[in-house]
Amino acid sequence: MFCNAMNLCTASSSSSLTGIRIVSPTPTNNNKKSCKQIHHQPRSSSSSFSLTITHHPQLPFSSSYAFPLRSFSSRSYSHSTIVRAVSQKESLRVMISGAPASGKGTQCRLITNKYGLVHVAAGDLLRAEIETGSENGKSAKEYMEKGQLVPDEIVVMMVKERLLKPDSVENGWLLDGYPRSLSQATALKELGFKPDIFILLEVSEDTLVDRVVGRRLDPVTGKIYHLKYSPPETKEIADRLTQRFDDTEEKVKLRLNTHHQNVEAVLSMYKDITIKINGNASQEEVFAQIDGALTTLLEQRKASSESMAAHKNIV
Template sequence: MRIVLVGPPGAGKGTQAAYLAENLAIPHISTGDLFRANISQGTELGKQAKAYMDAGNLVPDEVTIGMAKDRMEQPDAANGFLLDGFPRNLAQAEALDGILQDADQKLDAVLDLEVPEEEVVKRISGRRMCRKDGKHIFHVEYSPSKTDGVCDICGGELYQREDDREDTVRKRLEVYHTETEPIIDYYKAQDLVVTIPALGKVDEVTQRAMAALEREAA
């Protein structure tokens, strides 16, 4: 299957993508991984992306599209893939259609993870990272540390990242509504969108998504 996963920041796309890709035996292709791989391998696209990022500028669509195209052409993606974070806007969605058409392929579904906006704000703004380790993550409401402000695992200080501040989260949501949400209507016109309520436990959301994909494939 060839699937696009969309949803606002904090909807759990990365978590769901990993589970779904494993269940479907297809590669999980995320924009973040594409950038890291191309930059670390020193590819021409990676060098271009790094130059823009080092200058504090957004990476142009054509660079991101090029990376995604290269990855989708790898042998492990011959029978399908799950795209997470791409396409991010209408220009990228149209480019993806062109790439697939050239390869005589098509998308099977676009999974839209639906989460109320205030829940997104609560999920992200409540995160606390361990300053010492940088990997341990807690949440003030959903998974609090035993001692306020202290990591249970290594004793490091817990802090709120700038990206997780409520005002920053709301700005990220504005960008999502402006740039990414229009692709949902674009794919609805192609009868590809399957909306998945993304509240609840991780495995419950995964089961909903798998059931929806099975219905689409039937």
């Protein structure tokens, strides 16, 4: 009889299950071995359901398997394991990547507005540390000023803590610009974070340099302008605009070199779920491509759930 307690408990962090309780059955003459009893308390008692399942060679049961409420009915079998869990709507987990000035910020805003995902930007987490003057922030600034990647040990734990917060778990997350290297991707995988889709914005290098060098920030309103593509409305605004310290041609080329050296390695980790987007198009056209990919993903997930419901008799 299947009784992998570790896999069952792990499911709560990688699927829609938020709590699992495994109760060992009473042994019979044909089955003297009982599973150990393990408790993983759910956060909420709502929408709970009970399953009584028996070992079946075709049972699709793994650490990443989710039990939709409509897919199963309660049945009784001897020598069975009873699983009780709290079910919630499975949320999207999205990664988006691209070179500096590829348009990630704009697309992240459009994605989160439509799909309600929590926007998590490793760069924002780092800048927050820099602003507070922490030791991690001081170290990170030295690397960023050189156009280099910040060491993994400074970033990984901050990202982990953010993705584990209740809003990220419940609503899903959009991880912006991270991971940027194979080692970071490996660290996330080891921590149990796996995206449903990896979006790569592809933009020509000449366009990227042009976008970065002309970019300006209004320190009063926080609005981003571009001297060529989105100039300030008045001379007063133009006079107070500032340029980010790493938005110079020299530094952006260093950042682009770093990006190109690492992006292929990152893609090797997510090659089966990567969607490449033409980032040279307009903002609206780029979002239309992304929206189409996410819509297709949700439709496939729905079809898969309905297919599993149609085969519920195997349990």
